[in-house]
Every structure is written in structure tokens, then in C-alpha cells.
Amino acid sequence: MATIKDVAKLAGVALSTASYAMSGDSKVSAKTREKVLEAARQLNYQKNGFAMDLKRSRTNTIALILTDLSGPYYSELIRSIQDVALSNSYDLIACSSMGGKDSTAVRFLLEKRVDGAIVLAHNITDEILQAAGSSRFPIVVMDRLIASEGLINVVVDGELGGYSATRYLIEKGHEHIAYISGPANSYDNALRYKGFQRAMQEAGLEEKTKWKLNGGFIREGGYKSTKMMLMQGELPSAVFYANDEMAVGGMKALEEGGISVPDEISVIGFDDIQLAEYIQPPLTTIRQPMYESGSLAGHLLFQMLNGDTVNDFYKLKIELVERQSVLPRK
Amino acid sequence: MATIKDVAKLAGVALSTASYAMSGDSKVSAKTREKVLEAARQLNYQKNGFAMDLKRSRTNTIALILTDLSGPYYSELIRSIQDVALSNSYDLIACSSMGGKDSTAVRFLLEKRVDGAIVLAHNITDEILQAAGSSRFPIVVMDRLIASEGLINVVVDGELGGYSATRYLIEKGHEHIAYISGPANSYDNALRYKGFQRAMQEAGLEEKTKWKLNGGFIREGGYKSTKMMLMQGELPSAVFYANDEMAVGGMKALEEGGISVPDEISVIGFDDIQLAEYIQPPLTTIRQPMYESGSLAGHLLFQMLNGDTVNDFYKLKIELVERQSVLPRK
DNA sequence: GTGAAAGCGCTAACAA
DNA sequence: TTGTTAGCGCTTTCAC
Numbered sequence: 305m306a307t308i309k310d311v312a313k314l315a316g317v318a319l320s321t322a323s324y325a326m327s328g329d330s331k332v333s334a335k336t337r338e339k340v341l342e343a344a345r346q347l348n349y350q351k352n353g354f355a356m357d358l359k360r361s362r363t364n365t366i367a368l369i370l371t372d373l374s375g376p377y378y379s380e381l382i383r384s385i386q387d388v389a390l391s392n393s394y395d396l397i398a399c400s401s402m403g404g405k406d407s408t409a410v411r412f413l414l415e416k417r418v419d420g421a422i423v424l425a426h427n428i429t430d431e432i433l434q435a436a437g438s439s440r441f442p443i444v445v446m447d448r449l450i451a452s453e454g455l456i457n458v459v460v461d462g463e464l465g466g467y468s469a470t471r472y473l474i475e476k477g478h479e480h481i482a483y484i485s486g487p488a489n490s491y492d493n494a495l496r497y498k499g500f501q502r503a504m505q506e507a508g509l510e511e512k513t514k515w516k517l518n519g520g521f522i523r524e525g526g527y528k529s530t531k532m533m534l535m536q537g538e539l540p541s542a543v544f545y546a547n548d549e550m551a552v553g554g555m556k557a558l559e560e561g562g563i564s565v566p567d568e569i570s571v572i573g574f575d576d577i578q579l580a581e582y583i584q585p586p587l588t589t590i591r592q593p594m595y596e597s598g599s600l601a602g603h604l605l606f607q608m609l610n611g612d613t614v615n616d617f618y619k620l621k622i623e624l625v626e627r628q629s630v631l632p633r634k
Numbered sequence: 635m636a637t638i639k640d641v642a643k644l645a646g647v648a649l650s651t652a653s654y655a656m657s658g659d660s661k662v663s664a665k666t667r668e669k670v671l672e673a674a675r676q677l678n679y680q681k682n683g684f685a686m687d688l689k690r691s692r693t694n695t696i697a698l699i700l701t702d703l704s705g706p707y708y709s710e711l712i713r714s715i716q717d718v719a720l721s722n723s724y725d726l727i728a729c730s731s732m733g734g735k736d737s738t739a740v741r742f743l744l745e746k747r748v749d750g751a752i753v754l755a756h757n758i759t760d761e762i763l764q765a766a767g768s769s770r771f772p773i774v775v776m777d778r779l780i781a782s783e784g785l786i787n788v789v790v791d792g793e794l795g796g797y798s799a800t801r802y803l804i805e806k807g808h809e810h811i812a813y814i815s816g817p818a819n820s821y822d823n824a825l826r827y828k829g830f831q832r833a834m835q836e837a838g839l840e841e842k843t844k845w846k847l848n849g850g851f852i853r854e855g856g857y858k859s860t861k862m863m864l865m866q867g868e869l870p871s872a873v874f875y876a877n878d879e880m881a882v883g884g885m886k887a888l889e890e891g892g893i894s895v896p897d898e899i900s901v902i903g904f905d906d907i908q909l910a911e912y913i914q915p916p917l918t919t920i921r922q923p924m925y926e927s928g929s930l931a932g933h934l935l936f937q938m939l940n941g942d943t944v945n946d947f948y949k950l951k952i953e954l955v956e957r958q959s960v961l962p963r964k
Numbered sequence: 965g966t967g968a969a970a971g972c973g974c975t976a977a978c979a980a
Numbered sequence: 981t982t983g984t985t986a987g988c989g990c991t992t993t994c995a996c
Contacts, residue, residue, distance in 0.1 A: 307972095307974085308974065308975095309974095319974085319975095320975080320976075323974070324975090327975085351973085351974075352973050352974070354972090354974090355973035355975090356973080356974060356975080358974075359974050
């Protein structure tokens with residue numbers, strides 16, 4: 305691989321002149337620049353990114369860290385952050401936190417291979433985030449509340465979401481409501497559940513433990529826990545799935561069990577994933593403002609990168625999307 | 635930010651000893667190592683990734699380059715590559731080629747910020763790929779045929795796919811078939827169209843230019859071109875959308891136009907995206923072996939990284955997924 | 965087992 | 981305008 309040294313030698317100029325010429329510095333004469341560029345072309349020269357970053361100690365890149373790159377849920381979020389990054393002429397890379405402590409994500413965070421990060425990955429521990437974040441390395445955290453230097457929180461009001469979903473069911477006359485939950489350690493799930501409880505208590509409704517099942521936020525989990533609920537005999541009149549993926553799995557289980565949605569049982573989800581609109585019946589759900597929150601996260605990150613001070617906590621509102629999976633109880 | 639130098643000083647050892655101690659080299663005594671580790675802890679030391687990469691001239695990272703990170707289509711592909719990377723204990727980052735020449739993707743490729751790449755991004759030009767690829771920087775290209783040192787091709791048999799889809803329609807008795815195409819410059823689209831033409835010619839069927847419309851591979855495009863087709867009056871008995879996204883858009887247009895699928899018009903797609911199964915009616919389509927091709931691409935990349943020689947061309951077979959959007963012509 | 969020193973490829977301050 | 985040179989932070993050879 306040719307280095308800038310080779311280029312300089314071939315062009316018959318000093319190292320620095322070659323460097324200046326290639327970065328378009330105005331102090332090199334047009335003639336010299338052309339000579340250098342020609343030499344670079346001949347040698348098929350490509351600058352070494354690391355050397356540059358090392359020298360500059362800036363990468364012009366931010367990272368988006370997700371639990372699982374292949375998850376289809378985040379596409380709007382990614383898009384919004386991509387837009388912000390692009391308009392700030394920063395590069396964006398996405399990396400997965402699969403692998404926990406040894407993941408790509410953690411290395412990027414700890415070894416400062418980027419200038420800042422947006423994190424939405426519950427398997428990255430608070431300790432790592434706290435160790436990584438600083439005023440010189442801002443991190444926007446979107447999946448939990450955590451306070452530390454350089455960390456700022458952008459979250460969606462999950463409690464209100466859980467409350468609204470439950471309230472909506474109650475207003476439709478439902479009294480027996482099941483809650484299919486996400487993973488026990490999930491902050492998001494905890495919030496949604498808290499909202500669920502608040503609405504239930506407020507309405508003087510009883511929450512049955514046999515109708516609280518764990519679906520781990522995945523489709524398969526929603527399917528299995530619904531099957532289990534079916535086997536228990538008595539059915540609730542409505543089910544609140546703590547996310548849409550589980551609702552999709554659950555509706556499949558219901559269908560297989562010959563239970564019609566929404567005639568015999570009402571279903572509400574959470575997230576408003578793309579599928580929600582297309583599934584049969586279209587799923588009533590709580591929409592998370594993905595684009596907005598991603599956009600906000602991105603803007604905040606760049607403000608911090610520019611040395612501006614910003615608040616360290618932002619909470620976004622949710623919105624109920626009424627479709628056809630909920631019917632008033634007869 | 636503390637450097638290894640600070641750590642060494644605090645621990646009272648030489649720079650190199652500190653380095654050895656932290657990388658777990660066996661020649662440092664346990665006592666010295668402990669001293670160093672303690673100092674590192676005190677200083678909250680984190681190694682600088684770039685300096686390491688620069689020195690090592692290896693990054694242990696591969697990149698997956700996609701046109702648009704937010705596209706939901708690739709989730710299986712990403713998953714498979716993620717799996718392979720993880721099992722080779724390599725890091726994987728995903729970056730977008732949005733922004734063309736100035737995109738993150740191009741910088742990563744040209745500046746060798748990773749050890750190798752898998753590319754599925756039609757807006758990266760052949761020239762860039764050819765300039766970037768070499769035996770020391772392998773690239774697996776999945777969206778076109780291109781020969782150059784260090785480049786290997788993994789493609790899906792799009793021509794056969796286009797042929798099979800069309801053939802299937804013809805066997806169901808359809809004679810008037812529209813083709814909604816992808817972007818003009820898309821290699822994938824060209825292939826699918828070629829297959830379409832072959833099947834039509836073979837069957838002695840005439841291809842009408844008014845039934846060849848461009849939908850740009852996006853949902854909106856499928857919607858618009860279908861609207862346009864509707865306005866033209868005469869309808870084909872079947873439509874071959876060159877990808878599922880366009881089919882989704884198209885089916886919406888058809889529904890709005892009061893045309894029933896599949897009773898009045900049959901529809902076939904290409905890709906087998908997740909939605910295909912859930913849309914009404916479920917979409918008959920050509921499945922691309924996403925997981926398999928991603929897995930293959932990953933394995934090949936690592937073989938090249940290990941210095942093995944591999945063939946430079948692989949073609950994977952497609953598969954027709956029969957659902958309910960096609961009916962025999964009455 | 966430990967330390968001194970070279971150098972990865974680049975940028976930028978300084979000198980000429 | 982051009983050239984010389986000092987590092988950026990790290991790994992690794994080589995001498996002790």
C-alpha cells in the first residue's frame with residue numbers, strides 16, 4: 305500500500321507539501337498540487353484513515369448502537385439519525401451489542417473509535433455507559449434513565465403509553481385484561497407495566513396473576529405465552545401485549561385456537577411497527593414517535609459535540625393508533 | 635484522557651511493560667501486572683483504538699455496506715453475516731452508502747478502516763469497488779457482477795427468478811402480463827426483466843410497452859405506476875412487480891381502484907419480504923435465500939481474510955413461494 | 965522480566 | 981510557497 309511518503313517522493317516534493325496538496329490547502333501552487341495528485345493517482349494512493357484519526361483525534365463519525373442490527377423495528381429511528389448525521393456531514397455507523405462485553409459496540413464505546421454514540425441496547429450495562437461517557441464523548445441513551453457526565457436521556461413516555469393502552473381497553477368496557485410482558489430486566493417493559501397497573505387500579509379492576517405472562521418482547525414469546533393462556537381455560541376479554549411483535553405472535557396463537565380477534569377477544573399492542581397496519585385485523589397500538597425521538601437524539605448529540613450544553617433528560621409523548629383489533633365488550 | 639504512558643508512569647514501570655501487562659503477555663510478573671492494572675483503574679485508562687489499529691494495521695472488523703441502513707429488507711441477511719462475524723470473533727459494523735461518493739461507506743472502503751467488506755449498495759460505483767478491493771482487502775459484492783482483484787461475487791439467480799415468476803403466471807393461463815420494474819440502472823432489475831422476457835418469448839406472448847412501468851423498487855413507486863396503469867384503461871390479467879415493496883404499494887392502488895386481487899388481477903412479487911406473508915391477500919413471490927447468501931458471503935470473506943483462495947463467483951438459486959395473490963385465469 | 969527506542973501514516977507548527 | 985520535524989498512542993523488537 306502506497307503511503308503519502310511514496311507520493312511525495314514520486315512527486316519530488318516534501319511530505320507535508322503532499323499532505324497539503326491533497327487536503328486542498330490553498331498554500332500549494334496549482335502546479336505542485338497537480339504533480340502530487342498525479343503521483344497519487346499513479347501509485348493508487350489511498351490515505352490511511354486510522355493515521356488520520358489518530359493525528360486528528362477526531363473521527364467525524366458517530367455510532368448507533370442497537371441490540372441487534374437485524375431487528376426490523378428501528379428503521380424509522382435509523383432513518384432519522386441518518387438524516388441528522390448526514391446534514392451535519394458526519395458519518396454514521398451502526399453496530400450491534402450482541403456479544404455483550406466483547407461486542408463491537410462496547411469496543412467502539414470504550415476505545416473511542418467514534419466521536420459520540422446513540423445507544424438503544426439494554427444489554428449494555430450502566431457501568432459501561434458511565435465509564436464511556438464524558439463531556440468529550442457524549443452519549444445519548446434511549447432505553448433507560450441514567451445519569452452521568454456526558455450521558456443524556458431521550459425516552460418515550462412508556463408509563464403513559466401503558467396507561468393509555470389500558471385505559472382505552474377499559475373505556476371499551478373490558479374488565480378482564482391480560483398483560484403479556486417483555487423481559488424482566490427491561491426498563492421499557494417495567495414502565496409499560498406500571499402504566500397498566502395504574503389504569504387498572506384507578507378503575508378498581510383486579511389484575512390476575514395468571515394473566516400476566518412473559519413473552520420476552522419477541523414474536524415467538526407472544527405466541528407461546530398466548531398458547532399457555534389458552535390452555536388455562538378461562539380467557540380475558542382483552543390482551544395488552546407489551547409490544548407489537550408479541551401481539552403478532554399472539555394473534556397467530558389465537559387464530560390457531562379458533563378465537564376470533566376482535567370478536568371474541570380484543571388485542572392491543574405497543575410500538576406501531578410496520579406490520580401492525582397490515583396484519584389481520586390491523587392492530588390497534590401505541591405509536592412510539594420513532595422518527596422524532598431519533599431526530600432529537602441526533603440533534604442533541606451534535607449540540608454536545610459542538611460544546612453546547614443541553615438538558616440531560618427528554619421525554620416524548622406517545623400516541624394511540626386506533627385500528628381494528630379492539631371492539632367494545634358486549 | 636489517560637494514555638498508556640500515564641499508566642506506566644503511575645505504576646512506575648516502562649511503557650512497554652505496561653503494554654505487555656495489559657495485553658496479558660506472559661513475560662510480566664504477576665506483581666507487576668497487578669501494579670499496572672491498578673494504575674490503569676485509577677486513571678480510568680482506556681486504550682485508544684486507532685493507535686492500536688494503526689500499529690497493528692488490522693482492525694478485526696468487517697463492514698456491511700447497504701444503500702440505506704433503515705431498509706427493513708435485509709434483516710435476515712444482516713443476521714446471517716452477524717452470526718458469521720461473531721463466530722470468527724470479528725466485529726461487524728454496518729454503514730450506509732447514502733451520500734454516494736462522500737458517504738461513510740466509501741470512506742470506510744477507501745481509507746481501509748476495516749479489514750474487508752460485504753457490499754450490497756448499487757449506488758457505489760464499480761470504480762470505487764475496483765479501487766478499494768485487493769487481495770489484502772477483500773470485498774464480497776452481492777448486487778452485481780464485477781471482476782477485479784480482491785472482489786468476489788455472490789449473487790442470486792435473478793434471471794431465473796424473473797423467468798420462474800413469469801412462467802408461473804403463464805402456466806396459470808395469464809397472457810397479458812405487466813412488468814413493474816426497478817430503477818433503470820439496477821443490475822438486479824435488469825436480470826429479473828431478462829427472465830421475464832425469456833419466459834414471455836418462449837410462450838410466444840407479446841410484451842406491451844404500456845405495461846412496462848418503472849416503480850423504482852420502492853413502495854410509493856409501485857403505487858404510482860399501478861395508478862398510472864389503471865388510468866390507461868385496459869388492464870392486464872396479471873402483474874409481475876420486480877420486488878415485493880412495489881407489490882405492496884401496487885396492491886394498495888389496486889384496492890383503491892376497486893380491483894380485487896386475485897379475483898380480477900393476479901399479482902406476483904420478488905424478494906419475499908416479511909410483509910409478503912401478512913398482507914391481504916398473502917403475496918405469492920420469489921424468495922431470495924437471504925440467510926444463505928449472507929452466510930456464504932461472510933464465510934467467503936473470512937476465507938479470503940485468512941489467505942485462502944476462493945472462487946470469485948457464486949450464484950444462488952431462488953425459490954417460488956406460492957401464496958394467494960395469483961389465481962388461474964378464467 | 966524489564967526498559968529503551970523505533971516506527972505505524974498522518975497532520976500541522978515552524979523554519980526556510 | 982515549500983521543506984523539516986515533532987508528535988498522536990500504541991506495539992514490538994532488541995538489548996539488558
